[in-house]
Amino acid sequence: MQWLSTVDGSLEAYIERYRPRVIRMNQPFSGKVGHLLSRVDSLRGAELASLLQIDALYPKAFDACSSGEQQIVQVAYALLDQPEAIVLIEPFRHLDQFRREHLEMLLRRTSDLGVRIGYTERAQESSEDMKITFRQSETIPRIDATDVSYRHPLQATYAIEEVTVQMNEPGLTVCIGTNGSGKSTLLELLARSRRPLRGRVKRGERAAYLPAETEYGPFPKESNRRIAQLQAVLNDSASVLLLDEPTVDLTNGERTAFLEALLKKSESARVLCATHDLALVDQATDVIYLASGRVVFQGERSLFQERSTLWSHTSSPF
Numbered sequence: 001m002q003w004l005s006t007v008d009g010s011l012e013a014y015i016e017r018y019r020p021r022v023i024r025m026n027q028p029f030s031g032k033v034g035h036l037l038s039r040v041d042s043l044r045g046a047e048l049a050s051l052l053q054i055d056a057l058y059p060k061a062f063d064a065c066s067s068g069e070q071q072i073v074q075v076a077y078a079l080l081d082q083p084e085a086i087v088l089i090e091p092f093r094h095l096d097q098f099r100r101e102h103l104e105m106l107l108r109r110t111s112d113l114g115v116r117i118g119y120t121e122r123a124q125e126s127s128e129d130m131k132i133t134f135r136q137s138e139t140i141p142r143i144d145a146t147d148v149s150y151r152h153p154l155q156a157t158y159a160i161e162e163v164t165v166q167m168n169e170p171g172l173t174v175c176i177g178t179n180g181s182g183k184s185t186l187l188e189l190l191a192r193s194r195r196p197l198r199g200r201v202k203r204g205e206r207a208a209y210l211p212a213e214t215e216y217g218p219f220p221k222e223s224n225r226r227i228a229q230l231q232a233v234l235n236d237s238a239s240v241l242l243l244d245e246p247t248v249d250l251t252n253g254e255r256t257a258f259l260e261a262l263l264k265k266s267e268s269a270r271v272l273c274a275t276h277d278l279a280l281v282d283q284a285t286d287v288i289y290l291a292s293g294r295v296v297f298q299g300e301r302s303l304f305q306e307r308s309t310l311w312s313h314t315s316s317p318f
Helices: 010-018 033-037 042-051 067-079 097-112 183-190 225-234 252-265 278-283 301-307 309-313
Strands: 021-024 085-089 116-120 143-150 160-167 171-176 198-203 208-210 240-244 270-274 286-291 294-300
Touching: 010 085, 010 116, 021 067, 033 042, 033 067, 042 067, 067 085, 067 097, 097 116, 143 183, 160 183, 160 198, 160 294, 171 183, 171 278, 183 198, 183 240, 183 270, 183 286, 208 225, 225 240, 225 252, 252 278, 286 301, 294 301
Parallel strands: 021 085, 085 116, 171 270, 171 286, 208 240, 240 270
Antiparallel strands: 143 160, 143 198, 286 294
16 A cells, blocks of 8 residues: 655656556445445445445435545445555545544555555645634634534434533634544534524524535635635634634644644634544643534543543544
8 A cells, every 4th residue: 555645746657657546535426325335246345344344334325424434435435346456535534543544454455455555645745834824803702502413314313412512712622533423513503504403502603614525615726725724714703613624634734833823713712623633632622522423521621531541542542
């Protein structure tokens, strides 16, 4: 398995030499996961689902899956045809640490069986030092969500169930949990881009909301697209910022600059980030931990680190 830089020409050289199938992690699939993975061979689809630990997603609609779950499904879909060579474009970008490690192990095994695998990961690219600016917020932040529940259309289980979140002062809160735990859905409810089936959401004013994937708007489409999006949000005057996986696609240098600006912004605004990024978690004042759509911990980060068994035994349990 080979990392390919998009900067030094190694990606283009790899494609020219091996003529691989290029798999981008944003294919517009529809329908149930089980139907997608049965399109070539039901047995092979079932075996791949077992290897990737996504059996439970079979009855689930693809667009109801989390970003990380969708990525795993797309990798399985790419392997159905047993290609001789593939290039995966950013295959790890939305995965929690456990699923990333499992996928890396599976891809290495697949590579050992004769499939040539290349992948890109922008976080490994080098970058120059940079500075990201921010704007102080001048109003008092307020989020009041009480007993909020939400279920995606045609799904039997709730994505968010009886969640209460109350914030009325500046600070940085991270929302963590495994892929599919409900982090993105919670942010959408707090941003009012989805309406809860039960409960209520109140805010003091509008919130600045940045989804994990933003395909439209006045942003460039080159490699610094995410930086432009983050810069726009940090310069917003809103006192509530809701950011879904903000550090995805950033190089180490870009992430350092962003975290510095984000911490300063959180002195005057309430920032809530859904994330798997250990560096971002380590900077937070508070933690919300979701499991199967329910809050199992909400409080100060220091207390969370004291109580968490996984935190004590892994470099990044999320």
